Amino acid sequence: VPQLGPQLPPRLTQQPWHLLYSTARDGFSLRTLYRSGARPDSPALLLIRDTEAQAFGAFSASAIRSSSGFYGTGETFLFSFCPELKVFRWTGRNDFFVNGDVNLLMVGGGSGRFGLWLDGDLHHGGSQPCETFDNETLSHREEFCIQDLEMWGLP
Numbered sequence: 001v002p003q004l005g006p007q008l009p010p011r012l013t014q015q016p017w018h019l020l021y022s023t024a025r026d027g028f029s030l031r032t033l034y035r036s037g038a039r040p041d042s043p044a045l046l047l048i049r050d051t052e053a054q055a056f057g058a059f060s061a062s063a064i065r066s067s068s069g070f071y072g073t074g075e076t077f078l079f080s081f082c083p084e085l086k087v088f089r090w091t092g093r094n095d096f097f098v099n100g101d102v103n104l105l106m107v108g109g110g111s112g113r114f115g116l117w118l119d120g121d122l123h124h125g126g127s128q129p130c131e132t133f134d135n136e137t138l139s140h141r142e143e144f145c146i147q148d149l150e151m152w153g154l155p
Helices: 030-035
Strands: 018-022 044-050 055-060 077-081 085-089 098-100 104-107 116-119 124-126 143-153
Touching: 030 104, 055 116
Parallel strands: none
Antiparallel strands: 018 143, 044 055, 044 143, 055 077, 077 085, 098 104, 104 116, 116 124, 124 143
């Protein structure tokens, strides 16, 4: 979280971030992650470590929640630590920021590809280059197994 501070919108850089959800504490469930979210207008930071020890994730300017369509703003971004921090910001080509239901959470998209996706039991996910962020694959593989996942937000 400290390394990501300078990448966040200026209004959030001095805010106290709190751990809202952790697979280690709360189990592996996308439903539980949604229930753990903060206020609807609160930003969220997803941090993921896969079984190959790669760390990456997403920042959303609005709470991570179940939705019937894509939501979010151009402040949303993807990032990876492979090995140093790389940030992938909105390209302006589409507004496929965040979309999720009980079976799937997606961040970024276009042409049938998602910058980051997580399944409903938070065991598997994937990452592909997408039009929203023009990102690299965040993990070593396009599909990965999740070892740890945390969601941080503002109180």
